[in-house]
Amino acid sequence: MESSLTVQTSSGNYVVTVGAGIRKKISSYLPKSYESIYIVSDQKVADLYMEDVKANFPSFQQVESYVVPNGEASKNIDQYYQLITDALEKGLNRHSLVIALGGGVIGDLVGFFASTFMRGIDFVQMPTTILAHDSSVGGKVGINHAYGKNLIGSFYPPVAVIYDVETLTSLPQREVRSGYAEVVKHGFLRDSAFLTDVIRTDLNKPLSQQTLKEHLLQGIQVKAEVVEKDERESHHRMFLNLGHTLGHALESELGYGVWTHGEAVAVGMLFALKVSEKTFEVKLSYQELLQWLKHNNYPLSLPDVKVASLLEKMKKDKKSRDNHVQMVLLKQIGEPIIQKMDEGSLCRDLEDFLGELVQQND
Structure with a gap:
């Protein structure tokens, strides 16, 4: 059907x-x-x-x-x-x-x-x-x-x-993981019900065509609704870049293809949640996402990447303005916002986040 x-x-x-x-x-x-x-x-x-x-x-x-x-x-x-x-x-x-x-x-x-x-x-x-x-x-x-x-x-x-x-x-398992990072992203942008449903998915087991169809249609619906409001990415469409500011920088820094797009976005999304929780003093699903990523074997162990180099690449992101990084953050699940980032704070947050990833993988 x-x-x-x-x-x-x-x-x-x-x-x-x-x-x-x-x-x-x-x-x-x-x-x-x-x-x-x-x-x-x-x-x-x-x-x-x-x-x-x-x-x-x-x-x-x-x-x-x-x-x-x-x-x-x-x-x-x-x-x-x-x-x-x-x-x-x-x-x-x-x-x-x-x-x-x-x-x-x-x-x-x-x-x-x-x-x-x-x-x-x-x-x-x-x-x-x-x-x-x-x-x-x-x-x-x-x-x-x-x-x-x-x-x-x-x-x-x-x-x-x-x-x-x-x-x-x-699809090989790695491509399934890569794709589901964007499905999870749409969950964070829509509501807790969709998000909860998605992060209950065990990617280590074969997915039924019905499950795939339901998740993909809901993800496509989220994207379609945003695109119809803002086709040319003047504001609302930028929300779809949740996790992509750091994700794109990681892809470029590591070399295109070393990590898949979805693998890089998954780590970028984790960072965006961490910054969101600190910025807005809210409790989001950071730990739930982290555990889901670990359970489904997403790569969380980064090589020795340089924070300064990542920041320079983040400044070249298409959302950036006046050589300042702008990130998609969440006030709550389903409430994204574009936030201009202070470079000093962002640098410290990124260093802390990368250090935590190292500890998680020790």
């Missing part, structure tokens, strides 16, 4: 459909017909699902494909340029459709490509990871720069999101 919800944007609405086996009936979810189809994936996903997607289209229709290397390191200017070149050589035009078949890396890279190829062509998100339930909705697309994550990009919504939960059964 499939479920759907509609996301409203300034450039038009699109439908997010979640269900089992729906990769085999893509044409049912496309808004119109296209002259040609261009499917972009990474090698792992292409080996599993590329032929299923190609089989949706008749033999007389031009269907092309392109495979990029696996991993976050592919979200760069060189891969973007190669994608443009390949599409031109294969004769794509403004009446073509691009399908992003894969996780968040593919969705971001392919979406950015679609937003700029011939000044913009239609694209469809086909997420194959749990993590991509977040990145595939909302229209933020882009690539990384050596100075930071997603610093080159645009706002460009897909014409549809087709989310086949059957593709999630092939």
Whole structure:
């Protein structure tokens, strides 16, 4: 049984459909017909699902494909340029459709490509990871720069999101962990009931398709509601970056791909809760989150990272203003706020937090 919800944007609405086996009936979810189809994936996903997607289209229709290397390191200017070149050589035009078949890396890279190829062509998100339930909705697309994550990009919504939960059964455990960090984030942004339900999930056991579907739909609903209020990230949409200020800095500092995005965000979220509890003198679910992360084998042992270097990267975060770090904090669960941080206090808090992580892992 499939479920759907509609996301409203300034450039038009699109439908997010979640269900089992729906990769085999893509044409049912496309808004119109296209002259040609261009499917972009990474090698792992292409080996599993590329032929299923190609089989949706008749033999007389031009269907092309392109495979990029696996991993976050592919979200760069060189891969973007190669994608443009390949599409031109294969004769794509403004009446073509691009399908992003894969996780968040593919969705971001392919979406950015679609937003700029011939000044913009239609694209469809086909997420194959749990993590991509977040990145595939909302229209933020882009690539990384050596100075930071997603610093080159645009706002460009897909014409549809087709989310086949059957593709999630092939995920390695590390990718499940990575994805559920963003599900937990949506729990903190929504309410205690959703949060409690999510952090009861034991990721060491196989997850049922029904559990995945329910959690993913609720997470997507949280994101859709925020995006509809603030599509261009002028204020409310920044709340979706809970945990990302430190998370992105860690990804850049460690080297993209050393930790997954979700693993870095999980630690960033833990830090945001710690700072929130101190700033607003409230009791949040810091200990509950910490225990859940430990139980589910998230990496909490950092190498010898330099606080000064992390702070410089946090200053380059897109929420930063006037060379000051701004973080998403929580006054209560479900009450996020953008907070300008004092650099001296932030430095001390970060040193204390990293020291506590070391003690936790001794």
